[in-house]
Amino acid sequence: MRTLFLFLLLLFPLTTQAEELQVHVSGITLHGLRNTGVAPRAMPRRIDNNGQLVFTPGVALLYKDKQNYLYNISLLKDCYDHWAGTLLFGKEFETGVTGLSWSLLGGLYARQEAWLCVDGTCVRGVDMPLRVSTGGMDLMPMAFAGLHYKIPVRETEFFHINILSNFFLTQMSVGYGWSF
Numbered sequence: 132m133r134t135l136f137l138f139l140l141l142l143f144p145l146t147t148q149a150e151e152l153q154v155h156v157s158g159i160t161l162h163g164l165r166n167t168g169v170a171p172r173a174m175p176r177r178i179d180n181n182g183q184l185v186f187t188p189g190v191a192l193l194y195k196d197k198q199n200y201l202y203n204i205s206l207l208k209d210c211y212d213h214w215a216g217t218l219l220f221g222k223e224f225e226t227g228v229t230g231l232s233w234s235l236l237g238g239l240y241a242r243q244e245a246w247l248c249v250d251g252t253c254v255r256g257v258d259m260p261l262r263v264s265t266g267g268m269d270l271m272p273m274a275f276a277g278l279h280y281k282i283p284v285r286e287t288e289f290f291h292i293n294i295l296s297n298f299f300l301t302q303m304s305v306g307y308g309w310s311f
Contacts, residue, residue: 148196153291155306157189157207163299173247174210185210191217191304193293199223201234215242219275234277236295242269273297281308 162183166174171182178184189207196202201221209215221236244267246253262271275295282290284307291306 151195153193153308155191155304157304159303160187161301172249213243230281237274240273
């Protein structure tokens with residue numbers, strides 16, 4: 132919560148450069164790697180038996196400036212029902228198709244340290260490259276390619292579908308945005 136507050140304070144002076152502000156509700160995560168062992172059973176909101184598709188509730192705030200740079204902060208419950216968040220920065224690119232764009236984002240993914248316990252068996256959660264564990268938190272650099280689709284609602288408002296993906300996972304969300 133403190134991170135979100137600091138992000139909003141830093142964001143406030145940038146409003147003169149704002150192109151868009153979006154609020155997203157995250158929902159579905161698709162894993163790129165096959166889950167085995169205890170991992171699928173430790174996912175309380177898995178949609179399929181092996182945990183490849185999981186409901187991951189959360190909220191994200193996305194800010195885009197006039198040069199199409201994106202700033203994204205999110206807070207969610209990860210696949211194992213642990214608190215997690217992202218702080219991402221990148222650039223959005225137009226495709227030439229009305230409403231459709233793509234992006235490249237990089238930043239930090241942080242989650243509560245992932246120890247999975249099912250039926251008395253505890254194992255370390257899925258490791259990500261360059262993961263650093265400190266103080267009960269896993270910190271991992273992450274990069275995503277994004278695909279975005281805007282559906283106009285009013286002149287300065289739009290419904291937004293957002294898909295961020297990398298080798299490990301694909302996160303899908305929907306949101307509402309405002310153009311300035």
